[in-house]
Amino acid sequence: MKQIYMDNNATTPVKPEVLEAMLPFFREQFGNPSSVHWAGRMVSGAVETAREQVAALINCSPAEVVFISCGSEGDNFAIKGTADALKEKGNHIITTTVEHPAILETCEHLEKNGYDVTYLKVDRDGMLDLTELEAAITDQTILISIMWANNETGNLFPIEEIGRIAKKYKVRFHTDAVQAVGKVPVDVQQANVDLAVISGHKIGAAKGVGAIYIRRGTRMTRFMHGGHQERNRRAGTHNVAGIVGLGVACELALKNLQKNYAYVRNLRDKLEAGIKELVPEIKLNGHPDADLRLPNTLNVSFAYIEGESLLLNFDMKGIAASSGSACTSGSLEPSHVMGAMCVDVVLAHSSTRFSLGANNTEADVDFVLQELPPMVQRLREMSPLYNREQPLTCDECRVVRRVSQ
């Protein structure tokens, strides 16, 4: 069966060039870069080369790049490391309701420990009101943490404008750039960002490696305490192979950024137009202006059906996508991003994310457009919500527990 992978926002295969670059570091070049002997010397240069490659992609100095184990670690580090380092200065953090759980759960944890967090609302298109951001800043505000691009909708936040606001009020600015890097230009200087996080496995590097940009002079408490690695900013023996791979993936991302943007965007636009044309009663989740979304992401809800069952149908045809349904998230609630955008709870359960990559082809899109409409129809026919005389309203359905005809 043909395998069509449209879940690149979840993870990506390791690029062949990346794997090739990694392999020697599992074998002959297995040393610990902190060691003074041949085994250490063989690899320490490779770590520094990777640091330069990461720095080049996001336009910072290599000394401002710290290697970490994943995007989640970066978000934990950025927030907890700031909260502790600046606790004399204030206890207020501003973020948004649509951040990744790595940000939200970390903030909720801090709330239990004496910090105040403002979660900025988004509108139905998933966008922020920057006057609300400005109004939320107090003399206690020590951090603004706003993602560059949303993983579910692909929405791009106006990071440069937020950077200007942060600068104006002299508040530190962290951005979770995990979904943005490699898909759109990310320039931490231009955006006036102080902290930014990237994760390898979203851009063709291995799982288990990432990086955080820490602007020179940004005082942070360590998150990972221990040895002197990374100039005392992150303890733990270097994941050398992973780091080398991340470097190569960043280099490739930089080289192919424009080409891939155009290529992937074209496929995504075609998929979006096709679904709108072929399937009735759908809802686009995210900003209607495609320029304000990542080029690869399309999130749509199919009324009356639930996301996991649609994904399983996809899967039987070899199509991999993802859903905001509770059934696929490990939690009981559907996507908090859909909730923040005031998407009806039933529609939230049917929200389906296609996240394309440069490996996809026109034929992939054609195949999805061929298979999708009958699947949706079949599931709708099976749904008690479809063609219902009185449609279920949300208040009602939250507690349905027996309805007679």
Add this chain to the structure above:
Amino acid sequence: MKQIYMDNNATTPVKPEVLEAMLPFFREQFGNPSSVHWAGRMVSGAVETAREQVAALINCSPAEVVFISCGSEGDNFAIKGTADALKEKGNHIITTTVEHPAILETCEHLEKNGYDVTYLKVDRDGMLDLTELEAAITDQTILISIMWANNETGNLFPIEEIGRIAKKYKVRFHTDAVQAVGKVPVDVQQANVDLAVISGHKIGAAKGVGAIYIRRGTRMTRFMHGGHQERNRRAGTHNVAGIVGLGVACELALKNLQKNYAYVRNLRDKLEAGIKELVPEIKLNGHPDADLRLPNTLNVSFAYIEGESLLLNFDMKGIAASSGSACTSGSLEPSHVMGAMCVDVVLAHSSTRFSLGANNTEADVDFVLQELPPMVQRLREMSPLYNREQPLTCDECRVVRRVSQ
């Protein structure tokens, strides 16, 4: 040039079987195990198999194993996660002066945040006095954290006895087992341990992956906040390839434990006896009873010379070892472990660790024994401390700043 690697406590090469097992997970099986489609399904089973393999090595249930990014993360998690979860119960932690920096720095960080930490002293052989441990326990004590085996000296602490004490006083017990697993039997049930940390790259798996054993029912605050991975105990996309490799490495470690113990111990004992015979004025660091040390570790100081220059001489012959000298640690002080054992500061600077592995041969040991004595002699001839009429005492040398003849 022949390469003789005797720095296995720093890191180890990835075993061929481990790399073989990892490779598919960079390529076709690149999915995110949290995904419901084929790409996710392909890999989620592999993660669970690895969990069983880790559990088998340390004798726990697979559900008690949580995958993490490294040993340092495990130590941070164990200590910070306990400190926060049990903060209503008490604020006192007991550890030792010879722990890895991942423990010590984490404890020092907690001390800045209202926790009290007792650092148990060791004697000149590097061993604990368990009556001191018992005496240190108060009604505020929430955690005892004592390493299974010391990374510098190889000393094995009496973990079972400590476990009995912890149980008697109903105090949670964490052990940093990073250096112990794969070298000596580690049975968390028998030792009555509640938390134990292992790191992949010390046992032939890749760098950037590890595991923490969390006894069922042990209440922990998350260290890595975010997604629902690892049953809500550790956020971040699974490092699937790394985890699979860790599983295989644990399986191999279990299978070869006895054989490797005997093999490596024989080589180490030969090296130890040879150095004692061939080089005058040396000091063994660690317990003189070889049964109370890891089978692979030998730590000796060579009077009058400094460790890094000895390592460089080794290196020129292809021999990789490590040193407690400040020059190799990234800090200004020599090894805190040597300090805790009251090793004279000059001897501490010359402390040299040979940590063998199953890849070493008798010929390797013979080669080291052939090369070492003339190197030591040459450096001694160069040293102003050698054959000095009045030997430098430690008080004096701490502040030498001009001595005329």
Add this chain to the structure above:
Amino acid sequence: MYTDKVMDHFSNPRNVGEIENANGVGEVGNASCGDIMKIFLKVEDDIIKDVKFKTFGCGAAIATSSMVTEMALGKTIDEALVLTNQAVAEALDGLPPNKMHCSNLAADALHEAIKNYKETNV
């Protein structure tokens, strides 16, 4: 994640649809948690002569709905009332742990339909 039996019932669900002149209808579920199951019964002489379902929900919800209709068909209503969600899950060779609570409600829907039959046909 799902057993072969679950996938079989999910991809070829038995007894999907509505019964025009059903004399018992039950619906359970909770759209916020993503599952609504509706069961239609045709009961004659206390025997379930026909049973159909409509379900909004995940794979487990659809498969348990399908399975429960197969298990109920031809049974007396008293026999059907002792069918449990657990038995349905077992008949499917088990469900993933996180599906046991929120998506395993098909027996409840059946019981609601029987209750509705009893209430409206006294």
Add this chain to the structure above:
Amino acid sequence: MYTDKVMDHFSNPRNVGEIENANGVGEVGNASCGDIMKIFLKVEDDIIKDVKFKTFGCGAAIATSSMVTEMALGKTIDEALVLTNQAVAEALDGLPPNKMHCSNLAADALHEAIKNYKETNV
């Protein structure tokens, strides 16, 4: 980590040893940080006719000691007094940043030896 020049001076250090009848001796360093350097001078007519060193320390400490003796030999003591640790490091094509402070003291040892010569030969 170290430049080729450092490794050359480390593995083949010039002027190792003591001078029997030295007329200037200087020692600097700090054993707790791991480096002690001792320099022996034979000065005649204010010219450094012979110079030797003994060093306890890391690669950088040994290489800088060796280099400073090469640089000092044949110089007048006034010329030698303007030699800096920085100049020694540069002559070795640089040192790793973390070695710049604690292991780069050879010029200091030379200056101490000259001072000792001046004090004891007035």
